[in-house]
Amino acid sequence: MIAITRQNLVLTSSFLLGVGLIINPAQSALISSLGFALLSYSVTYVLIPRLGPSFVKIGLFGKDLSKKNNPVLPETMGAISAIVYLFTMYFFIPFMFYKYLVTITSGGGNRDEGLELTDPVLSSSNSTDIPVISASRLFPHNKLATYLSAILCLQSMFVLGVADDLFDIRWRNKFFLPAIASIPLLIVYYVDFGVTKVMVPAILQVYLGETVDLGLLYYGYMAAVAIFCTNCINIYAGVNGLEVGQSIVIALLILANDTLYLINPGHPAIESHLFSMYLLLPFLGVSFALLRYNWWPAKCFVGDTYCYFAGMVFAVVGILGHFSKTLLLFFIPQIFNFVYSVPQLFGLVVCPRHRMPRFNAKTGLLEVSRADLVAPPAKWLDFLLRILAKLRLIAIWTKPDDDKVIVQVSNMTAINLCLVNMGPLREDRLTMVLMAVQLFTGVVAIVLRHSLASVIFGKDNL
Numbered sequence: 416m417i418a419i420t421r422q423n424l425v426l427t428s429s430f431l432l433g434v435g436l437i438i439n440p441a442q443s444a445l446i447s448s449l450g451f452a453l454l455s456y457s458v459t460y461v462l463i464p465r466l467g468p469s470f471v472k473i474g475l476f477g478k479d480l481s482k483k484n485n486p487v488l489p490e491t492m493g494a495i496s497a498i499v500y501l502f503t504m505y506f507f508i509p510f511m512f513y514k515y516l517v518t519i520t521s522g523g524g525n526r527d528e529g530l531e532l533t534d535p536v537l538s539s540s541n542s543t544d545i546p547v548i549s550a551s552r553l554f555p556h557n558k559l560a561t562y563l564s565a566i567l568c569l570q571s572m573f574v575l576g577v578a579d580d581l582f583d584i585r586w587r588n589k590f591f592l593p594a595i596a597s598i599p600l601l602i603v604y605y606v607d608f609g610v611t612k613v614m615v616p617a618i619l620q621v622y623l624g625e626t627v628d629l630g631l632l633y634y635g636y637m638a639a640v641a642i643f644c645t646n647c648i649n650i651y652a653g654v655n656g657l658e659v660g661q662s663i664v665i666a667l668l669i670l671a672n673d674t675l676y677l678i679n680p681g682h683p684a685i686e687s688h689l690f691s692m693y694l695l696l697p698f699l700g701v702s703f704a705l706l707r708y709n710w711w712p713a714k715c716f717v718g719d720t721y722c723y724f725a726g727m728v729f730a731v732v733g734i735l736g737h738f739s740k741t742l743l744l745f746f747i748p749q750i751f752n753f754v755y756s757v758p759q760l761f762g763l764v765v766c767p768r769h770r771m772p773r774f775n776a777k778t779g780l781l782e783v784s785r786a787d788l789v790a791p792p793a794k795w796l797d798f799l800l801r802i803l804a805k806l807r808l809i810a811i812w813t814k815p816d817d818d819k820v821i822v823q824v825s826n827m828t829a830i831n832l833c834l835v836n837m838g839p840l841r842e843d844r845l846t847m848v849l850m851a852v853q854l855f856t857g858v859v860a861i862v863l864r865h866s867l868a869s870v871i872f873g874k875d876n877l
């Protein structure tokens with residue numbers, strides 16, 4: 416017997432509402448996509464607690480380092496979100512191409528190929544003057560190829576993410592995996608779209624012209640976007656709810672940007688932004704369900720699988736939606752975190768295995784975590800570290816009996832920087848502050864994007 420609880424009611428109604436929206440009488444693919452988002456939310460929400468123990472049994476678990484007694488939690492639970500998402504995207508195909516899938520023939524098993532028709536709507540007309548033919552000739556194969564390449568790319572990233580969670584691949588190797596996963600995407604981009612030109616700022620247009628063709632370099636840039644989007648989420652992590660939380664905020668920001676195009680009827684970029692929405696709505700569904708379990712105090716970890724998967728969803732949407740440069744505006748905290756991390760990532764300052772904040776069991780709060788310096792820093796580095804500490808950009812600790820020798824520095828992550836300036840915080844408050852920063856910088860970026868673009872480039876594409 417299934418008990419009637421508030422949670423079960425919410426799940427059942429989101430499931431039923433989801434089904435209703437999928438088969439909406441208006442046959443709108445966007446409404447169907449919203450329905451799939453609700454459906455994928457309920458399915459993921461139900462599956463995670465049921466499958467968690469099986470993950471632990473095969474060794475996929477991790478210790479929550481910011482809790483008393485470090486409880487063991489199932490790891491890689493983002494794999495469930497990713498699988499539900501991928502299946503959802505398969506089921507969505509007929510709904511995305513619904514208007515093209517109605518095969519109209521003259522009967523008797525004829526496919527009537529060879530007749531020309533430009534609009535599938537015409538083919539369903541009752542007029543006897545218009546030849547009634549198979550709509551297959553009009554089917555947008557390039558659109559389907561684009562969609563399938565997106566799915567293939569996400570599948571590859573999923574496989575590589577699971578491999579990382581299973582084998583804990585070394586950083587120097589796993590850093591480039593997303594570039595491999597993005598190959599199907601880049602090939603379809605080349606065959607189908609092929610635009611490698613970028614706009615030149617208005618002041619340089621007299622010298623360089625309105626656009627510059629980057630050629631092959633543009634493909635390198637797109638692979639770099641895939642590498643960045645995936646890894647930057649993975650290194651902005653270590654606090655309950657942050658990996659999923661930041662991904663949800665980024666997805667909402669991209670959706671808000673998409674909506675600006677959608678409410679502009681006849682805009683040439685509407686199709687690209689609709690495509691972005693089709694990919695993001697179900698992603699939000701599976702992510703919200705995951706967040707319910709990963710939020711403080713977490714009942715599961717999302718794993719590198721989720722970080723890579725989420726980052727790749729954004730890269731796919733940005734590349735195939737032709738707004739990869741705008742996309743980066745929604746990653747301001749991640750870009751900052753990466754640049755700020757460079758001294759540790761490139762070995763200038765010691766980089767411990769975990770740079771997450773330190774849990775103080777007495778207060779129950781998170782504090783700045785520290786990296787032990789193996790030797791006193793060189794003079795120039797000592798000077799630099801002290802200046803940065805004065806500016807509250809890092810914290811330093813000196814020898815107890817000699818304040819001239821720096822022995823520890825705060826780990827250089829945006830998470831620690833927040834604690835350096837705000838003091839110790841409870842884990843969920845810290846996640847909320849970081850998500851609020853993500854939202855704030857993203858909203859400012861959208862506003863600037865659509866107001867400054869016309870100043871810098873001479874026109875905005877809205």
Ligand code: UD1
Pocket residue numbers: 476477478479480481490649650651652653654655656713716718719768769770771
């Ligand atoms: C990245 C970061 C690392 C950070 C880690 C946290 C870099 C170069 N690497 O490494 O500094 O500590 O992510 O995910 O910046 N964990 C918690 N609470 C959480 C999330 C994770 O305790 O809310 C711990 C668990 O023990 C979990 C482990 O972190 O098992 C997962 O770490 P993993 O994703 O393997 O670390 P990396 O991605 O390699």
Ligand code: MG
Pocket residue numbers: 649652718719722
């Ligand atoms: Mg990780």
